[in-house]
Every structure is written in C-alpha cells, then in structure tokens.
Amino acid sequence: MENEVLRIEHLHKEFEGNVILKDISLTVHRGEVIVVIGPSGCGKSTLLRCVNALEDIQGGQILLDGVPVDRSSKEISRMRQRIGMVFQSYDLFPHKTILQNVTLAPEKVQKRRKEEVSQEAMELLERVGLADRSGDYPRQLSGGQKQRVAIVRALCMHPDILLLDEITAALDPEMVHEVLEVVVSLARTGSTMLIVTHEMAFARAVADRVLFLDEGGIVEESTNPGAFFTKPQTERAQAFLKTFDYE
Amino acid sequence: MQSLGLDVLFKGSNFLRLLGGLWVAVRISLVSVAISIALGIPAGILMTSNRKVVKGIFRVYLEIVRIMPQMVLLFIVYFGTTRVFGWNLSAEVSAIIVFVFWGCAEMGDLVRGALISIPRIQYESAQALGMDAMTSFRYVILPQTVRRLIPLSINLITRMIKTTSLVMMIGIVEVLKVGQQIIEANRKTSPNAAFGIFAVVLLMYFLICWPVSRLAVYLEKRWA
Numbered sequence: 001m002e003n004e005v006l007r008i009e010h011l012h013k014e015f016e017g018n019v020i021l022k023d024i025s026l027t028v029h030r031g032e033v034i035v036v037i038g039p040s041g042c043g044k045s046t047l048l049r050c051v052n053a054l055e056d057i058q059g060g061q062i063l064l065d066g067v068p069v070d071r072s073s074k075e076i077s078r079m080r081q082r083i084g085m086v087f088q089s090y091d092l093f094p095h096k097t098i099l100q101n102v103t104l105a106p107e108k109v110q111k112r113r114k115e116e117v118s119q120e121a122m123e124l125l126e127r128v129g130l131a132d133r134s135g136d137y138p139r140q141l142s143g144g145q146k147q148r149v150a151i152v153r154a155l156c157m158h159p160d161i162l163l164l165d166e167i168t169a170a171l172d173p174e175m176v177h178e179v180l181e182v183v184v185s186l187a188r189t190g191s192t193m194l195i196v197t198h199e200m201a202f203a204r205a206v207a208d209r210v211l212f213l214d215e216g217g218i219v220e221e222s223t224n225p226g227a228f229f230t231k232p233q234t235e236r237a238q239a240f241l242k243t244f245d246y247e
Numbered sequence: 248m249q250s251l252g253l254d255v256l257f258k259g260s261n262f263l264r265l266l267g268g269l270w271v272a273v274r275i276s277l278v279s280v281a282i283s284i285a286l287g288i289p290a291g292i293l294m295t296s297n298r299k300v301v302k303g304i305f306r307v308y309l310e311i312v313r314i315m316p317q318m319v320l321l322f323i324v325y326f327g328t329t330r331v332f333g334w335n336l337s338a339e340v341s342a343i344i345v346f347v348f349w350g351c352a353e354m355g356d357l358v359r360g361a362l363i364s365i366p367r368i369q370y371e372s373a374q375a376l377g378m379d380a381m382t383s384f385r386y387v388i389l390p391q392t393v394r395r396l397i398p399l400s401i402n403l404i405t406r407m408i409k410t411t412s413l414v415m416m417i418g419i420v421e422v423l424k425v426g427q428q429i430i431e432a433n434r435k436t437s438p439n440a441a442f443g444i445f446a447v448v449l450l451m452y453f454l455i456c457w458p459v460s461r462l463a464v465y466l467e468k469r470w471a
Binding site for chain 1: 376
C-alpha cells in the first residue's frame with residue numbers, strides 16, 4: 001500500500017535461548033494508531049524496542065518506508081531520527097532544562113536552526129500546557145509533566161511514527177490522565193503511533209487497531225476495538241481482559 | 248601558662264617562608280591533579296571496557312597503587328631510579344610522578360564509577376533521538392559524568408595536598424619542612440616553638456583544604 005509507514009515481516013527475537021517474539025508481521029499505515037496489549041512478559045515492550053533497533057533481532061525484518069531498520073547499519077542513527085520513542089520513565093536528560101531537552105536533538109542531530117527549533121519547541125510545550133516550565137529542570141517536574149515533555153521531545157524531531165512504551169506505567173494514578181490526554185489529541189491530529197499500554201479504557205478510546213500479544217506471538221488482531229474489548233474472539237484474550245474486571 | 252612559641256612566627260621572614268613552603272605543597276598537588284585528571288579520564292573510559300585483558304591490567308594497577316605506601320614509591324622513584332637507570336630526576340619531578348601514578352589510578356576509578364552510574368535509559372533515549380555514539384557521549388553522557396565526577400575529584404585534591412607532607416622525605420622544602428627548620432633554628436631561644444609553628448602549619452593545611460572541600464559539598468548538592 002502506498003501510505004504504508006512501517007512494515008514488520010516475520011520478526012523473530014531470541015535472548016539467551018529464550019524465544020521472546022515469534023513470527024510477528026504487522027503493517028502500519030500513515031495516521032494509524034495501533035495499540036498492543038497483553039500480559040506482562042508477552043514481549044510487547046521488546047517489540048517496540050526492536051522497531052527502534054534497541055534490540056538485535058534473529059529473524060525477519062523491519063522496514064520503515066521500505067528501508068530496513070538495521071541495528072548494525074551505519075544509517076541506523078538516521079533511521080532512528082524518523083522513529084520517535086517515549087519510554088516508561090526517567091528518560092529526560094537531568095542536566096538540561098525542559099526546553100534544552102526538547103531542542104537538543106533537532107539542533108545537534110538534524111542541524112536545524114536554533115531559533116526555529118526553540119520556537120517550535122515552545123509551541124509544542126504550549127500544547128501540552130508546559131510552556132511556563134521551559135526553563136526548569138526535569139527534577140522540578142512531576143512524573144506526568146516529565147512524560148508530557150518526553151512526548152514533546154520525540155515530536156520535535158518530526159518522526160514518521162511514534163512508539164510509546166508503557167508511558168504511564170510508572171506514574172501515580174492521578175497523573176495518568178494528563179499524559180493520555182496528550183496522546184489522544186495526537187491521535188486526533190493524525191499522528192502515526194504504535195502504543196504499548198496497560199490502560200484498557202485508553203486503548204479502546206485511541207486505537208484504530210488492537211493487537212493482543214501472548215507468549216511472543218500475535219494471538220488476536222482487531223480493527224474494531226469496541227468489539228474486541230466487549231467480546232474478544234480468542235479464549236486467551238478473554239481471560240486476559242477478565243483480569244481487569246472487578247465483579 | 249607557658250608560651251605557645253608563636254613569637255617565632257613573626258621573627259624575620261619566618262611567616263613568609265612558611266607561606267612559600269605552603270605554595271610548594273599546593274603547586275605539587277595542583278600539577279599532579281591536573282595531570283591525573285587528564286590521564287585519569289581515558290583510563291576510566293578504558294576501565295569500563297568489555298575486554299578482560301584491559302580490565303585486568305587496570306585492576307592490578309589500581310590495587311598496586313592502593314596497597315603501596317606513597318613514601319616507598321617516592322623513595323623508589325627519587326633514589327632508586329638515579330642508581331639503576333641513572334636518571335637525574337629533581338625531587339619535585341619525582342614527587343609529581345608518584346602523585347600522578349597514584350592520582351591517575353584513583354581518578355580512573357572515579358571516572359569508571361561515574362560512567363557506569365549513568366542509567367542505561369539515558370543512552371537509549373539519546374539513541375532513540377537519532378544521536379550517534381559520539382553525539383550522545385558529548386551532549387548526554389559526558390556532562391552527567393563530569394557533574395558526578397567534580398565533587399569526587401575535588402576530594403582527591405585535598406587528599407593530595409595533605410599527602411604532600413611526605414615529600415620532605417626526599418628533600419623538598421615544603422611547608423612542614425620549613426616549619427621544622429624554623430623550630431630547629433630557634434630551639435635555644437624559644438623551645439616552645441615546636442607547638443606554635445606546627446599548629447600554624449596545621450592551620451594552613453586547614454585553610455587550604457577546607458574551602459576546597461566545601462566547594463565539593465556545594466557542587467554535589469547543586470548537581471545532585
């Protein structure tokens with residue numbers, strides 16, 4: 001398809017003899033939001049890390065706009081500029097202010113002009129309600145604020161796709177909402193995203209497509225999140241979703 | 248009450264001579280620290296290497312430095328090398344060599360510690376932003392390492408200043424030696440000078456080391 005951004009073909013990942021991911025194939029189109037759910041240890045975070053080549057893979061390939069994302073290639077830094085990633089926590093640079101955190105990579109990696117980058121960074125910070133904190137250091141911000149900055153930092157690179165790896169998992173419950181709201185608004189404005197989360201209501205609200213991963217494989221895939229969350233087809237997905245009910 | 252023997256301090260140019268001796272001590276330690284930092288940073292980077300041989304060599308080096316008394320090292324370098332290799336090292340150069348041998352190992356270990364204390368996620372988020380190894384080291388890893396390092400290396404400076412009191416054993420006239428000479432010269436007229444002069448020497452060490460160590464505390468808090 002023409003508007004395809006990311007294509008994963010038969011991805012296979014092992015670590016010290018254990019199979020982490022087996023035969024994962026997935027195509028992500030421009031503007032699409034894909035949510036990956038599944039029990040702890042099912043390999044969903046590893047999947048995102050593989051897409052950004054933070055992990056080596058033992059089989060298959062990952063293509064961004066038709067170009068392989070290869071950890072050993074010289075071009076990998078260039079490829080990674082087009083893949084934004086936000087981690088669970090603690091990934092802001094503690095010695096840089098909020099604004100510097102956002103502008104560092106656009107300036108030093110993409111060699112864009114300082115004024116232009118700063119202006120865009122301030123606009124993005126404004127959008128997530130943190131423009132007034134631009135001169136502060138990460139330690140002065142709450143967990144939720146830090147994650148919003150981390151999202152802005154990834155966005156400022158103009159990535160083709162944004163990977164969000166359990167970005168609210170380390171947050172206090174009252175801060176989860178403010179972060180997820182930012183993601184929902186990104187989804188509305190057409191960002192392409194691959195999201196790993198444990199927040200089921202959020203997954204349902206934001207997803208164009210849901211992938212249920214278990215034991216390293218895709219067990220169920222649905223383009224109708226409403227239907228999936230009400231009545232999953234596979235037994236394993238049913239059992240997993242049940243663990244979120246308190247009846 | 249007996250006199251403290253402080254009167255000797257103001258006889259002739261005694262006080263200035265003591266200050267001169269203090270400068271010798273501070274000079275030796277500053278030069279040694281500067282060279283130790285310059286050599287210690289690459290040493291520390293090598294210590295984090297995955298190569299067993301490299302790691303092993305530095306491990307042995309560090310242990311040797313820690314076990315050997317500095318005074319023995321001073322004697323070997325100053326007296327020993329003259330005899331065996333015919334080197335004609337001045338006492339001050341010998342002292343600096345020994346201090347650098349020691350400081351480079353300690354500094355390397357501090358650099359190693361600071362480097363491995365940077366969380367992996369810092370490397371990964373730099374990578375995820377498309378930084379290559381050099382860019383991420385320069386803008387992300389190194390600044391954080393230096394911030395952790397400076398307070399620790401300042402402590403090394405104070406330790407070096409204190410240890411310079413050993414160099415009088417190879418004939419360098421630093422502050423402690425000057426004090427001794429003053430006391431000797433006035434033994435008949437002011438026998439109590441041993442107390443007064445050494446007390447002043449102690450105070451001088453304190454006045455040099457205390458601000459330095461406060462600076463370390465301040466930087467540690469500021470960059471914590």
